[in-house]
Each structure stands twice: as structure tokens, then as C-alpha cells.
Amino acid sequence: MRIFVTGASGWIGSAVVPELIGAGHQVLGLARSDASAKAVADMGAEVLRGDLDDTDALRAGALGSDGVIHLAFVVPSMTEAATRTDATAVETFAAGLAGTGKPLVVSGATLVTPGRPSTERDELIAAGPIAARITTMRAALAAADRGVRTCLVMLPRSVHGQGERHGFVPRLIAAARAKGVAGYVGDGDSRWPAVHVKDAARLYRLAVEQAPAGAVLNAVGDEGVSMRAIAQAIGRQLDLPVRSVPAEELSGLPAPLLSTDMPASSAITRELLGWTPTHPGLIEDIEQGHYFS
Numbered sequence: 001m002r003i004f005v006t007g008a009s010g011w012i013g014s015a016v017v018p019e020l021i022g023a024g025h026q027v028l029g030l031a032r033s034d035a036s037a038k039a040v041a042d043m044g045a046e047v048l049r050g051d052l053d054d055t056d057a058l059r060a061g062a063l064g065s066d067g068v069i070h071l072a073f074v075v076p077s078m079t080e081a082a083t084r085t086d087a088t089a090v091e092t093f094a095a096g097l098a099g100t101g102k103p104l105v106v107s108g109a110t111l112v113t114p115g116r117p118s119t120e121r122d123e124l125i126a127a128g129p130i131a132a133r134i135t136t137m138r139a140a141l142a143a144a145d146r147g148v149r150t151c152l153v154m155l156p157r158s159v160h161g162q163g164e165r166h167g168f169v170p171r172l173i174a175a176a177r178a179k180g181v182a183g184y185v186g187d188g189d190s191r192w193p194a195v196h197v198k199d200a201a202r203l204y205r206l207a208v209e210q211a212p213a214g215a216v217l218n219a220v221g222d223e224g225v226s227m228r229a230i231a232q233a234i235g236r237q238l239d240l241p242v243r244s245v246p247a248e249e250l251s252g253l254p255a256p257l258l259s260t261d262m263p264a265s266s267a268i269t270r271e272l273l274g275w276t277p278t279h280p281g282l283i284e285d286i287e288q289g290h291y292f293s
Helices: 013-022 034-042 055-063 080-097 128-146 168-179 197-210 227-238 255-259 267-273 282-287
Strands: 002-006 026-031 046-049 067-070 103-109 149-155 158-160 182-184 191-196 215-218 222-226 242-244
Touching (some): 002 013, 013 026, 013 197, 080 103, 080 128, 103 197, 149 197, 158 168, 168 182, 168 227, 197 267, 222 227
Parallel strands (some): 002 026
């Protein structure tokens, strides 16, 4: 297959592109800068210059490919402009692929279900701070009614691995170094789901190859890792004390995000696609030491 990938040079894209090429697919990667174009080309993919605001480029990439994996998102991602751009991009893909049966894989985020791990069957309710993004996810799934094999890959809060520089773990490490303590919020029992970036990349490949229309897939390796366990792993690596700290001391990460219990299950995804994470879990990954070099 020839797969059009947005965000091809990003953190997750830089794992997805080699995964696709290694499985025998051709990749067309969207690149908005010379540096991104070089990174995409160096991975062995063809380059399409443009960005998420360039609907002509998005349409051309989709029409000239056998499927689309949409990874890119405008930063900062929670702004009204970012969500509007993402919604327009998804609609452009859906309209371009209508009636073809081609796959459209759109990235989402694992849900929060009080009292239990969230699952792939939980309802996508457009409420709260990510209501606009949920609306776009629902629109992507609705494209199945227009003859597009759409699915969602729901990413956990931590997509970790060697080379991660701007995500959840690096920010906690930076805060620990700055404050001289590896911190967690409250009692530290709140849990975050996590996945190794290479395991996530394999799921994206399986999704574009075989996921049925309308599927929701949870890219979850660790169902839930406690904030206290993460802080303890960081503390061991930096030889720092570990204790509860105010949320504002943790590198600007939102307090509700740090104190909310949000485990997620991937049991349905594993059974549906035969996906089994094989790379290190979050704590093992932290303890390998590459985050601290």
C-alpha cells in the first residue's frame, strides 16, 4: 500500500514511517519545513510539502494514496484554532476518500471513565476541555457511512521511548532536576496509561492494514502506572528524594491531569488485531536511563 502520513517527522511519525516501510509499504509524508522534509526523506519516504492548513495538499496526498494515517496536530493542541484546523483536515480526508473504501486512521486520546479502566467501547461524549477534539473524532468515525474505512487510534497520556524529548516523562524529569525532588500530586495513586512508541507504531500499521470501519483502538501497553511509581523511578535515576508536591511544581502540567485516575484497557484492540506490546513498559523504560543522558 501507499500510505499518506501527516506528522511523519514527529515523535510518533518517526516510528510509524519505518514500521510501514519495513512491512513493505510505500510512504508519502507531509512536511512543512526543510528540516521535516529531510527527516522524512532520510527515513526512506517520499515528501509532500505542506501543512494542515493546506487543504489542497491534504486532498492531493489522500487521493494519490491507498490510505491515510493522520498524526499531525497544531501546537498548542488545546486552542480553538488548533481544533478547527484538525477538524478541517479530517473532513478533507473524509471527503477525498468517500466511496473508495480506503482506510483513514485518525489519532485520538484514551478516555477517562471514573471507577474503572476506559475501554474501546466507551461512548465518545463531547464534553470537558477536549470536547472539540471528541467532536472531530466522532466525525471521523461517521465517515464510515460515506464509504471510508475509518478508525481511531486512541493514544495514552504517555507515549514513551528513547528519543522522547517533550512529553510527559521528560517534563517530570526536568521538574525534578529543577526542584531537587521527584514529585507526585496528592497520594500518588492516580494512574496513567502508557505505551512504547514502537508498539504504538505497530498498532497504526495494523490499523491501516486491517482495522474494520468504525473501529476504536486503544494503543495501551501499561493499563495504569501510578504517579508515585513514576516519581520513584525518576528519583532512583537522579538520586533524589521522592514526595508529594503541589501540582504547579511539576513543570506546568495541569493539576487535573496529574491527579485524575485514568487507566485504560486495550483488551479489545489486542483481540481484534492480534496486537501485543513487546517493548519495555513505562517504568522499565525510565530505568534504562536514556532519559537522563
